[in-house]
Amino acid sequence: MLVREAMTSPVVTIPPSATVRQAIRVLDEHDITALPVVEGTGRLVGIVSEMDLLRGEFDADPRAFARPLPSSRTPTPRRVADVMTRDVRTVRPGADVAELAETMMSTRVKSVPVVDGHDVVGIVGRRDLIAVLARGDARIRDDVVTAIAEYGPPGSGWDVSVDGGVVELRGRADASARRIAGILAQTIPGVTRVSIHGPDAGRGG
Structure with a gap:
């Protein structure tokens, strides 16, 4: 089975200039766990996941602590470019799904963008692989x-x-x-x- 037969396409992407909150809303609206980050030319420059976006987004609730919390805190990243992973593992549409699944398990990568030339044509996540195996x-x-x-x-x-x-x-x-x-x-x-x-x-x- 080839990657193009298992991938989610068309893929939802986001520009590096988007805010973290905008990216969070996109994930929520589309019920997905990761977004390839692409520049205006369509070139892939990174990938941003749920964990990347959630890091530092919640303030501690003082009601959970016996002593008052310090008022100062490090500002949270505001742009996708600040939190995305830049070294992105990618795969071609004609690659073997079995080989990709082994790679994802060994590296613990949850989502892999599918690129054809310079274009991002899809994405394969763990959900896609589970959906394939769940067919009766x-x-x-x-x-x-x-x-x-x-x-x-x-x-x-x-x-x-x-x-x-x-x-x-x-x-x-x-x-x-x-x-x-x-x-x-x-x-x-x-x-x-x-x-x-x-x-x-x-x-x-």
């Missing part, structure tokens, strides 16, 4: 059957079963037809692995 087996099976029927070699009959996102293809087909069927099955959102069974057939994906 029956729906996945229907999509696999449809894809093979529409784009596979004519006359290739397959018995398709899906269990927990793992697709099993059973049928009599030559090596070329098996390879094509396996590739088509792997493009379906929610598919985690593909196994092909038949005369002299090995395992795919």
Whole structure:
């Protein structure tokens, strides 16, 4: 499965000149957790998350403390440019979702902008990956059957079963037809692995 099949698009972005409160309202209105930060030319210059925006935004309530709090405090950042992460990990639309998921887990990155050239074309967050995996087996099976029927070699009959996102293809087909069927099955959102069974057939994906 490719990143472009899992990403959220179009993506909501924000300029670095926006205020922190403006960015917070955008997150709330769109029910999202991160915003790619882009300049007027569309160039990606950073990413800002919920945690970045919340840091320092709340004053301590004196009712929670036995002694009065000092009146002076460090001014909170006012602009997105002051709080955003500038070293942004990005991914291409044609990248493999499985590889991206491993990277996100190992680095603990929650959201990754998707860039095509200089354009931000989408974003992949943990919610997107969960949504892909949450697709039911029956729906996945229907999509696999449809894809093979529409784009596979004519006359290739397959018995398709899906269990927990793992697709099993059973049928009599030559090596070329098996390879094509396996590739088509792997493009379906929610598919985690593909196994092909038949005369002299090995395992795919």
